[in-house]
Every structure is written in C-alpha cells, then in structure tokens.
Amino acid sequence: MTNDVQISVRTLVEYVYRSGSIDSRFRSQATLLDGTRIHQKIQKAYQGEDQKEVYLSVEIPFEGFKYIIDGRCDGLLFKDGEVTIDEIKSFSQPLELLEQEGYPVHWAQAKMYAYIYSRDHQLPAINVQLTYVHVDSEDKKYIKKTFTFQELEQFVFDCLKGYAPYAQLQFQNREKRNASCKVLSFPFPSYREGQRKLAGAVYKTISEGKNLFAKAPTGIGKTISTIFPSVKAMGEGHLNRIFYLTAKTITRTTAEDAFAKMRTSGLCLKTVTITAKDKMCFKEETICQKEHCEFADGYYDRINDAILDILANEQGMTRAVIETYSRKHKVCPFEFSIDLAYVVDAIICDYNYIFDPQVSLKRLIEEQKKSTALLVDESHNLVDRGREMFSASINKEMFLQLKKDFKEVNQEIYEAAHKLNSWFISLKKENANQNEFTIQKWDENLNLLLVQFLDAAEELLKTGPSNHLLEAYFKVNNFCKIVELLDEHYMIYGEKQKTDLIVKLFCMDPSKLLKQMGKGFRSKVFFSATLSPLPYYQDILGGQGEDYIISIPSPFTKEQADILIKPVSTRFRDRERTKEPLVKMLQSFIKKRPGNYLIFFPSHQYLRSVFEEFKLADPETNTLFQAPGMSEDEREAFLEAFSPIQKETLLGFAVLGGIFSEGVDLIGDRLNGVVVVGVGLPQVCFERNLIKDHFDKKGKQGYDYAYVFPGMNKVLQAGGRLIRSEEDHGTIILADDRFLQTKYQNLLPQEWRDYTII
Structure with missing residues (x-):
C-alpha cells in the first residue's frame, strides 16, 4: 500500500521537534516584519555565487508511504569548494540567553534542507549554519556544524519515524472517511419537501467549485441539507475539509447533532467544535503562561500524544470531549481545539475564524483552501458582523487616562498619550457645535502620533504587563491595521459621548473584504430562512454574477x-x-x-x-x-x-x-x-x-x-x-x-x- 504525503519541511520538523510552553506574553506586532527585514538584510550580504530562498524538494518512500517534502531554504553559500546551508532566525531575547547549541527544531529544519541538497548533488558532506540575529541590535551569532550524508540520511529517517504514526492514522481515517461518505444515505426515512432541492443545489455548487446563496425556509432542516451533500462531495474527492460557520452557540449544537445523526448511518468523519477561549479556559483567570497555568506549561511537549489519542478514539470532538482529553494530557483546551482544526475533516465554529482578519486560522494554506467548502449558516447575520470585524475605533479618554497613569512613570508614554489627547481636543474644538461629524480626509499626523505611541508602548510592555497599556496597545494596533483598509467603502467619523470623543473607521459596505477573506476556498454556501431579498444579500456579502441563487418555498401550508x-x-x-x-x-x-x-x-x-x-x-x-x-x-x-x-x-x-x-x-x-x-x-x-x-x-x-x-x-x-x-x-x-x-x-x-x- 503506497500513499503520497505532501508536507513542507517546516511542518514536518515542527511536528517532531517542537517543544516548550504556550506563552501569550506580550509580543511586539513588529516581530514578524522584523523577521522578514532581518532575513532580507542577511541575504543581501551574501557573496557572488551564494543563493537565497532556494526551493528544494525530495520524494522518500518510507513504511508504505511516499513522502513529498519541500520548502525554501534561506541561503545556500559556496566558499572554498564547500557548500553551507544557512538557516536565519530572528531572536528577540538577548543573544546570551540563546541555548549554546541553538534550538533542535531550527537544526532539524536546516538539516532537512542539507539532506535534500546533498542527495540531489551527491555530496559526501555538507555544512549547516544557524544564523541568529537579535531584532533590535542586529547582533549576530553563527553556529556551524558539518554533517556527512549518512548522518543526514539517518536524521531524516528518524524524523519520518516520528511523524509516521500520525501519517498512518490520518491515512487510515481518510480511507474510512471516503469509503463511508460514498455509501452514506440520507439519515432520515425521506426528504422533507424542499430538502432534496437544497441538497442538490449544494452538491452541484461544490462539485463545480462555485458559490451559492440559498433562501430556505425555517423548519426545512437546512443544516442536514447543507452538510449531507458536502459530505457526499467529500466522498467523491471534491472536498477534503468543511467549515460550518455560525454566529450562535445554539446553531453549533444543531450542526453537531447533524454529524452525529449521520454517524448513526455509518459515517466515519472527524469534527471539532471551536468554543471561545474564555469559555474553555480551566483557570479562573485566562493567563496563557507557564507560570500561571499548568495546561500551558509544556503544552508542545504533550500535544502530539493528545492529538493522536483523540483522533484514534473520537469522531465528534465537542467541547465536552475536548475538555476530557485536555485534562487527561494536561493541555490547554482552547489551543488543543485550534490545533485539531488543522487536522480534522469538519470544523464547527464562529464566522470570525474565517472572515475576521484579527482572528482567522492563518495556518490554512492556499492548497488546503482549494479543497475546503464554507457553509455559512444564518448568513443574514454576517452583514453586521462583517461591518464589526472591519471597523475600529479609538477614544480620547483612553489617552487622557494613560497620560495621568504615566506622568511620573514613563516619559515616552506620557508624551505620546499627551500628544494624542491634544489631537482629540483640537478635533473637538473644530467640531464644537456637532455631536457627530464625518472626517473627510485621513489625518497623516494622527497616523504618526499613533505609531509613536505604539513604539513607546512596545518598549515598556516587553519588560512586563500593564493592563491599561496593553489594552490600549491592542486597540491602537487594530485601529492602525484597519487604516490600511480605508477606501470608498469606509467613512471616518467622530462622536461625542459626554466628555469623551470617539473616532471610528466605519466599514459601511463589508462586501469587498468578506469576498477577500473568503478568497481561495473551493465553494461558499450562504444560507438562511430570511436571505430576502436575495439580490441585496448577494451584493452585500460579496457575491458575484456567476454565483448560484436558489429560493425554496416553504414546505408548510x-x-x-x-x-x-x-x-x-x-x-x-x-x-x-x-x-x-x-x-x-x-x-x-x-x-x-x-x-x-x-x-x-x-x-x-x-x-x-x-x-x-x-x-x-x-x-x-x-x-x-x-x-x-x-x-x-x-x-x-x-x-x-x-x-x-x-x-x-x-x-x-x-x-x-x-x-x-x-x-x-x-x-x-x-x-x-x-x-x-x-x-x-x-x-x-x-x-x-x-x-x-x-x-x-x-x-x-x-x-x-x-x-x-x-x-x-x-x-x-x-x-x-x-x-x-x-x-x-x-x-x-x-x-x-x-x-x-x-x-x-x-x-x-x-x-x-x-x-x-x-
């Protein structure tokens, strides 16, 4: 039995070698940008024949599977007839805190590239270098080793051995899933009036890779009529993953019940329900750090076993099931549910995990999206939720309070908050006679003041928590991200509330951004009993002319x-x-x-x-x-x-x-x-x-x-x-x-x- 396992170098080595704890301590929003900037700076310093971002891939048969492993190595260096694989890592802690030998997961990534390159070029040995760069000072630390081809080959097979139980389990589950989807019959004695029509429209939409807007009356059984044809499409190879998106807890339960009903008819399909972090947290206060929470401490040391255990023994991973396995393996239940979302067949969750740019499941790569369908329940709710996700506001009182809090404590934050408070006072004076007013043009000076505030806040927050400041930091950061989205679909306005003044970036029409966030998925099915008038919803939810539309009459007299x-x-x-x-x-x-x-x-x-x-x-x-x-x-x-x-x-x-x-x-x-x-x-x-x-x-x-x-x-x-x-x-x-x-x-x-x- 052979089967292809397509996997990136990074995903493979992180599965086998990642370790340590969840740590939601403050991270500068610039970290990712710093990483990119540092990579580019190091790569620019490469010499004549050196190469950067080199695509490498290999096919390796192992225990009945063919692993297709690929990725881009940061650097390929040539000097004195020797070849060196360079792996660049940005580091925010002082470099003296860096482990003497570097991190095992970083070595694993670099060694995997070294193996592929030396195998392709039949090299008996190759150098591997980890280049650690401090994000602020740009100080560098190089750790270099030489490996023979035999050593690298042994390492790669050890790596695959660590990954194989998971690959084997996923393959078996997928085989069972596809076979059960193919033979699955509708889990009720007969279709209600209108159900067959809706189910047929959903199947056709998915098989053709289109989108559908469906107005289907209450009581028809919309949930089963959308999930069942999606499961059948999975059995036919059109889909690999389903998202059932909803705004309310009660409809999540209905979706769980629909999958459970199909399981009684023989379906083998793994589902996970994502519940909000605050609701799932086992602790009185949600602080995701190892010092505060035993479920965060060592999370990555135990998560692989937890995932293997739950996948081997459960089909419907509801909140209660996840909590049971979380306690058994001592892992954070919320993070566990997020990790499961990348490995199961169907995910039941809130709209924001797909459509909200702040929250969305970012590890879903384009390749996976192509075989994923979104079933958007009660989609009339997505209009105002979309406006909410893409809007942001800041207010004067927040900066006035920070100015008072930091007067004798931190000059930079005091100055930044003082300038922002003054900006709001000027705006208030300019609009003295109006409680609500539009701001026709974005003020670049405000942008500058906000960036100064973020820089000052980042410096202090790196040294320890400050609740007021942290809250303000995230609010301002979110506001600045929404600034980048400003276009004709937005209006900037000011609103006075007693002594306070709020400035809001208001998304009046969420259609463009909803369309953008849903881009790349094979199919989207928007359905509701009240998707009326259909042309309005198609327009405002980012639909297009070629989308399918269906309106099903009520089965009731x-x-x-x-x-x-x-x-x-x-x-x-x-x-x-x-x-x-x-x-x-x-x-x-x-x-x-x-x-x-x-x-x-x-x-x-x-x-x-x-x-x-x-x-x-x-x-x-x-x-x-x-x-x-x-x-x-x-x-x-x-x-x-x-x-x-x-x-x-x-x-x-x-x-x-x-x-x-x-x-x-x-x-x-x-x-x-x-x-x-x-x-x-x-x-x-x-x-x-x-x-x-x-x-x-x-x-x-x-x-x-x-x-x-x-x-x-x-x-x-x-x-x-x-x-x-x-x-x-x-x-x-x-x-x-x-x-x-x-x-x-x-x-x-x-x-x-x-x-x-x-």
Missing part, C-alpha cells in the same frame, strides 16, 4: 398559520399614543385564543413601556420579560417556561433581533403564536444614515439597505419561531400599519400574504 395584521402606528413619535390600543388588542386576542405567545418589540425601552401598561391592565396573566444582558441560566429558564401542557396563558415579552427571536425551537404547543410589534427598522442613527447615503450614491436603494431590509429580516426571523414542523399550527400578528404598504408586503413570505386585518 398557509393553513398552518393565521396571519393577522393590526394597522396601528408603532413609529417612535406615536408609541405613547398607541400603547393602550396595543394592550387592548393583546387582551382581547388571548381571551379568544389562550396559549403560549412570544411578543417582539423593536427596543428594550418600548418593550418595558408596553409591558408595564399590560401589567397594570391585566395583572393576572402570566408574563415573562426579556431583561438586557440575561445570563445563560436566565435564558434557559425563560424558554423552559413555555411548556406544552400549560393550563394558563403565558406571554413572553422579548426584543426583535435578540436572543429569543432567532435559533429558538419551541415545537408544538410550546408556542401558539407570535406577535411582532413594528417593522423592525433599526433606530435612526448617524451610522445607519451613513450607510443609507453611501448606497444612495452608488445608485442603490440606500434607505432599504440601511433600514428596511435589516428590519424586515428581524420580523421574518421572529415570525419563523412559530411553524417549525408539519404538525405546528398557530397565529402570527403583525402590529403596524406599514405591513399594508406594497414595499413591506413584497418582503413578506408568500404564505403570510393571505392575511386578515383586525
């Missing part, structure tokens, strides 16, 4: 839901006046049709106002109230109150677009109706108006892009809580006179358009 429209004004100016008619409508309705109801409002303030009015008018009826910032236990208690065997009416007052209006399943008599108060328009504000003006200038419907489409999305999501299966029946009340206008009528699902006015 219009008879399952009574749609009632109450033409009342819920506009901000009329809310006080129409509060009483709303309460009376609710009272009258629950008298005729007792049951469990969710009532959604466009804001907490409006919710509280109507809730209080209702309690005065009807203190007897059982009510629940969504308070801001509810804990997970409080959320669960809220939902558990919706019992299918309720003897009395229960009203749950909640917020449109909030935690109870998406991804919540209250099947059967747990929910008898939904009341949506208002058309969900976001509050009129400076940012939304910037979005409106931006799209107006581009000849698009600015008001709809900024207000109507996002608002109606919330309405559709809230209404979608009601009918979740073929057996569900109930009532949806749309309380707003605008639901009778053509613009809003056109955005309602077909099955909602047969309504009664009350």
